[in-house]
Amino acid sequence: MAERVDDRWFGDWIGYSAAATLASVLLILANPFTGWPRTITSAGLVLALFPVYWFLARPSRAGIRGNSWRAWTYVAIATLVYFAAYGLNNWANIALFILSPQFFLVLSALPAAAVIVVINFGGVLVRWLVGDLEPGDVAGTLGLTVLIIAVSIYFSNRITAVTKQSRERGLLIDRLREQQREIAELSEQQGAAAERERIAREMHDTLAQGFTSIVTLGHAVQGELESDPAGARRHVELMTETAQENLQESRRIIAALTPGRLAESTLEQALGRVAGRFEEETDVPVAFDVVGEPRAAAPAVEVVALRVFQEALANVRKHARATTVDAALSYDAGSLGLTVHDDGSGFDAAAPRDGYGIDGMQARVREAGGTFELSTAPGTGTRLSVRLPAEPIVEAQ
Template sequence: MAERADDRWFGDWIGYSAAATLASVLLILANPITGWPRTIASAVLVLALFPIYWFLARPSRAGVRSDSWRAWLYVGIATAVYFVAYGFNNWANIALFIVSPQFFLVLSAVPAAVAIVVINLGGVLVRWLVGDLEPGDVAGTLGLTVLVIAVSVYFSNRITAVTKESRERGLLIQRLREQQREIAELSEQQGAAAERERIAREMHDTLAQGFTSIVTLGHAVQGELDSDPATARRHIELMTDTAQENLQESRRIIAALTPGRLAESTLEQALGRVAGRFEEEAGVPVAFGVTGDPRPAPPALEVVALRVFQEALANVRKHAAAGSVDASLAYEPDALVLTVHDDGRGFDASAPRDGYGLDGMQARVREAGGTFALTTAFGEGTLLTVRLPAPIEEVP
């Protein structure tokens, strides 16, 4: 990227140098005051400055004011060529409009200023040596030369300074674009990771729980086929229903749609059905109640509440050995509050955990901007409290 910006910057000055060289050659040829042979020789020398600059200064690719050996070689050659051309024809001093900016392009400020002073004062010396400068004209010529030096130094320095700033600005814009592309790539990667985590949670909170229910019921059916066929048939029906729900949930996860339980019902109805299914499958009574005035909540919050409730009951079935579960959904003015309390064995919340359930619940709640609280101890059951922000004024 930097090289292309450098090419554009040099390209602008190559165009200027070519135009200035052509104009200088035409002006010299239009004023053959020293005769055609000397005039043509002067024009050819000025014309030669362009290819010399092209092959010496431009290929250096060192940027503005590099003070490289190529730069100094060009300055020396250009100065010598100018002196000879100026000696052949006075109109060759037009070439100062070519070399002055170039000196500031290839040298730093002080060396470039010195080179301009040398080439201007050297021109006065050349005129004196060829006998073109009368004694009475020395003072005026020197004064004019000093003025030309001052103007050349000032404007050449300003032009090259602006050029340098433009080049640096172009490089900065290029770097910003590269950084924007990097940020976009990182955002895409982060989004993909977040989506994978979301799908993992969805699968854990729905499909894994459903398969666990199917396995549990399958083990129960094996022992009931002979001793209690009626109960076995009921459990097989539950297995079929659970498998159908798992199939529907897998399709909705792939399509990233609203969970099936919330598609055509309210949150409290969906939670009530989950509680009823859990009680029927696990044989553990669940007392589920709703407090406050029910109201629609943002779909994302309802999904979080449903998944947390499903995972909490799944943990009760797998780990708590509870005799009963009390659950409630409270509609507060600024939040939805879900609580699940079981009278099971409890556990040490600070101990390392191998499963994904609690961490997945915490991640869901945290992403939704809510709070997750867990109170438990050995022999004292477990109380789970989740608060999700759902102010009334934000409800559609």
Template sequence: MAERVDDRWFGDWIGYSAAATLASVLLILANPISGYPRTVASAGLVLALFPVYWFLARPSRAGLQKNSWRAWLYVGIATAVYFVAYGLNNWANIALFIVSPQFFLVLSPISAAAAIVFINVGGLLVRWLVGDLDPEDVAGTLGLTVLIIAVSIYFSNRITAVTKESRERGLLIQRLREQQREIAELSEQQGAAAERERIAREMHDTLAQGFTSIVTLGHAVQGELEADPATARRHVELMTETAQENLQESRRIIAALTPGRLAESTLEQALGRVAARFEDETGIPVAFRVEGEPRPAPPAVEVVALRVFQEALANVRKHAQAVTVEAELAYAPDTVGLTVRDDGHGFDAAAPRDGYGIDGMQARIREVGGVFRLTTAPGAGTRLTVELPSAPVEVTP
């Protein structure tokens, strides 16, 4: 089965090939030992190898498979071009620094090693055929050829091995990140399920039983209003007591779900503490002010305002690189407004986002019937404005 070429290193291979081709062409032109016409032709052939590799064997362009027909076609073209260029000028042998790594990129290790041996030995035969190899130079040239083959195979193979190890490491890191995301999602789901189970148990043990008692007493009162008014009156008193107890239990359950910062303080106090804590932790000053006459808002609205403020400051911490932050809590007759503005580098609001912070804020605000506005642009800072209803929110089942 054909092995997929690692195209994650595509940019580096192209950069290396371009640099090596340019250097080879310059060295050939700088050494016109066979005359300028032959030297220019030799340099032109070496230069032509780069576009051939770009259009034919470039992994990301052709979806190249190792040992595929495209790979062998490029190896054949590169070998033939090298032989002709080497026959025109001896300095063309430095083109081996171009093709040797490419052979290992597009062929399997054994096939690439065989191709490198062939192109080096073939180059020696080309020199002999053109009469450029003296008999007394055969031994030295042969030894140098063997050394070049060994070095080319070793270093090209090592480069390929490092590339493969890096690819496997990258795949492993990607799998680890995916597993971490899965674990985080499972943990979140498990935590949410546990919280739902706890709330359901609380409601079953308190509210549901109380409502059952009220319904039972209500049915009893219907038959006692005329026959036994005293007993009916007593049952009505019991229904009132049970309803009051249920009201207290419901308040206790709601209080257990309320953030700790709002448990014993007003919204403006809670936001002020969050701003002060952010300033202490980051060193970024937060100018927090309150407009209008403060008044209690529905608990759900105050929770949303607190969470949005926390998330906005968290985004400033992680992304904005801001110097200052301005925040305003404004009380209007029917709304509670929250504005957070920073002088950071901003971002493109229409671009795809990886995180869930902004989407999470929008979802929270929609749940309570609020309005969310975001104004930002690269280099222009970010302004987040929220308007929340100050009247109690009716949640439909």
């Protein structure tokens, strides 16, 4: 990613350079002890540095500490102009307040420091060449020059360090914004994936089971039309009820509402009706018991229990060839348990599975913070045991 230029920061620096240039020009003109022609020329040279800096080396073009050819060209021009202005009027040395920060803006630390040393000692040499430096003033001037160099380097370097930190913060903010955008995209994708998984799971646990019941009942009706018309009518009624329930469930899946059975009754009543419907459709008896004192649990937990029970009985219908099913809903202090045990053919739990049912049940239970256990083997039937967190719900007074 390209480095972002903090235009507001550089606007402030251009403003400082303009203000410092104007102040330097006024101070030079206010001290015309070398004569007005020389003083005006010196002030003009200092003033001319600002447009040169603007068009050639301001940081928005050359970059902070870029050491570019523009930067070095400006440094060379500024140094020569400063020497000329300083030779015409001593007050031109005030321009160092402009040049020192600029040098640190356009050059890296060591070259900038070297240029400041050169321009300060060069100024002493210029004063000596023009005869403005008495022999007795050499020691004091050199000492003052060293002090000025040290102060200039220190403060200029600190100022440009702040500039660098400002740039880095700007880059960091850009990266954070980019990461926030990526996180938002990922969250949106994950939300869509979770919604697709929810719909697929609900369709598998409700609609697919309902359609399976309708198909099974349809086959039964075909064989009963001639031999058992009463039984055929009963199965047609079951098919109609199942189709209506599927239609209601499809609408609730789209709206992500509570399953119809739970919206109309308690969990134990809903499970009892599922068991009764299964027995009526398959002629396989289901012994359903409730252990402990029934109580309301969180809706999400009750939905998981209902869907697991529906899927367990659907697996018995499709695969087990069972003759009996024992089921129990149990309550204890902080959880509820659900067990479904059939005497069917069983299967190898470690073998690869093509279906979605068992994996879907495990995923539901895990997401709800519960435990899932499956005990089965070929020829021994299947026992499914689920325990879900269900702290008692305290009703508001």
